[in-house]
Amino acid sequence: MKRTADVRDLEVMDRLIRDEIEEALGPFRAGDSEKRLRGRIAQGPEPVRSKRFLERAAVPALLAAAAGAVVLMVVTRPSVPRPVDLADIVEVLGRFSTLARPAAEPSAATDLAAGRPEATAGLEKALAIAAWLKDEDERKAPLRESLGEVPSYSMEERMRILFKDKIIERALEIVKEKSKEA
Amino acid sequence: MPTDEEARLFEDMMACREVIFRICLGFTRNPADAEDLCQDVYLKAYGRLAGLRQPSSVKEWLYRVARTTCLDHAKRRRVLRLFESSGRPEAALDPRTPEASALTKERLSLLKAAISRLPEKQREVFILREYGRLSYEELGRAVGAKAGTVMSRLNRARAAVARWIKEGGT
Numbered sequence: 001m002k003r004t005a006d007v008r009d010l011e012v013m014d015r016l017i018r019d020e021i022e023e024a025l026g027p028f029r030a031g032d033s034e035k036r037l038r039g040r041i042a043q044g045p046e047p048v049r050s051k052r053f054l055e056r057a058a059v060p061a062l063l064a065a066a067a068g069a070v071v072l073m074v075v076t077r078p079s080v081p082r083p084v085d086l087a088d089i090v091e092v093l094g095r096f097s098t099l100a101r102p103a104a105e106p107s108a109a110t111d112l113a114a115g116r117p118e119a120t121a122g123l124e125k126a127l128a129i130a131a132w133l134k135d136e137d138e139r140k141a142p143l144r145e146s147l148g149e150v151p152s153y154s155m156e157e158r159m160r161i162l163f164k165d166k167i168i169e170r171a172l173e174i175v176k177e178k179s180k181e182a
Numbered sequence: 183m184p185t186d187e188e189a190r191l192f193e194d195m196m197a198c199r200e201v202i203f204r205i206c207l208g209f210t211r212n213p214a215d216a217e218d219l220c221q222d223v224y225l226k227a228y229g230r231l232a233g234l235r236q237p238s239s240v241k242e243w244l245y246r247v248a249r250t251t252c253l254d255h256a257k258r259r260r261v262l263r264l265f266e267s268s269g270r271p272e273a274a275l276d277p278r279t280p281e282a283s284a285l286t287k288e289r290l291s292l293l294k295a296a297i298s299r300l301p302e303k304q305r306e307v308f309i310l311r312e313y314g315r316l317s318y319e320e321l322g323r324a325v326g327a328k329a330g331t332v333m334s335r336l337n338r339a340r341a342a343v344a345r346w347i348k349e350g351g352t
Contacts, residue, residue: 005344013344016293017312019286021204024213028203034196037221041192041228 123171130168137161188231191240195227198241201314202248208313209252210259211294219255223248245316245324249306289347296346300339307332308339 153161202223206216227247234243297305303325310316310324311332318329325332 005341005348009344009348010340012289013293013340013347014312016286016289016347020290020293021207021313024207024216025200025203027213028200028217031217033217033221034199037224040221040225 123174126167126171130164130171133164134168187237191231191234191237192228194240195224195244198244199224201316202244205245205248205310205314206252208297208309209256211297219252222255223251226251239323242320242323245310245314245320248314249310249324252309253306292347292350293343296343299346300342304335304339304342307335308343311336312340 199220203216203220206219206223207213210216210219223244227244230247234240236243297308300308306325307321310321316324318333321332321336322329327335
């Protein structure tokens with residue numbers, strides 16, 4: 001493709017531009033644009049800086065608002081469902097001493113005295129809490145496994161797991177005995 | 183209230199009104215719009231006059247303000263131009279004969295089309311030089327490039343525009 005132009009073509013172009021400028025400059029020179037400009041300036045300069053500040057601040061402010069909304073959503077979102085309230089836990093812990101005793105001990109007599117429905121309700125609550133605690137551990141387990149490492153538990157965590165297993169085991173034994181008695 | 187120094191600088195700027203108007207005309211291709219844009223340039227420059235670091239180069243600074251103002255205006259107009267049916271350089275018609283007027287009108291349309299087809303960097307150099315009559319040094323400082331670079335851009339732009347006019351926009 002030809003990248004140069006003939007001198008005559010350039011002259012035609014220059015003449016066109018010159019004519020356009022001259023035609024436009026006539027009214028510009030004759031008009032009162034200078035007077036109007038001085039009048040506008042005499043009224044005071046336009047608040048260029050404040051406008052620019054607002055323009056600059058608009059985008060960061062929108063980004064900050066969006067980030068804040070996301071943070072609020074994350075913070076206010078319920079993290080883990082709580083099927084058992086604190087009163088139930090206290091009640092079950094209180095009953096644990098009873099559950100930990102052998103079945104042949106006077107607890108059976110106490111249960112019989114108190115009535116079977118109450119003991120069954122306590123067992124059901126203990127089972128529910130144990131199941132919830134186990135579900136919670138199972139929810140945590142995949143996160144640890146996803147890291148590609150063997151989960152390592154502290155002594156306290158191991159004791160907690162054993163403690164829960166013992167509760168379930170003991171509760172199942174009691175249920176089994178009760179069903180035999182029935 | 184402007185200081186004496188600011189008032190003197192403003193009068194220096196006012197001496198360049200025709201240059202600024204021509205630059206605005208090159209960007210807008212319409213005398214009425216060019217006059218409005220020229221006022222915008224001066225109002226913007228006056229508002230920032232206190233922040234001028236080198237009062238000795240107030241004219242070159244004014245050219246840079248004019249360039250950025252015109253480029254901003256062109257960006258705003260870009261969408262609106264899509265809906266305009268034809269060019270508007272009718273103010274520069276030759277009033278001598280109807281034939282000459284029609285020919286000039288046609289060529290001015292070609293000129294407008296040729297300038298609008300230029301790449302942005304070539305277009306701004308072309309307008310600042312051909313309409314504003316800036317020197318190569320002033321041109322380089324206005325667009326932030328070396329004089330050799332702007333000469334190269336200008337030569338390519340001039341050749342492209344002249345060829346477009348000669349070939350009738352084909």
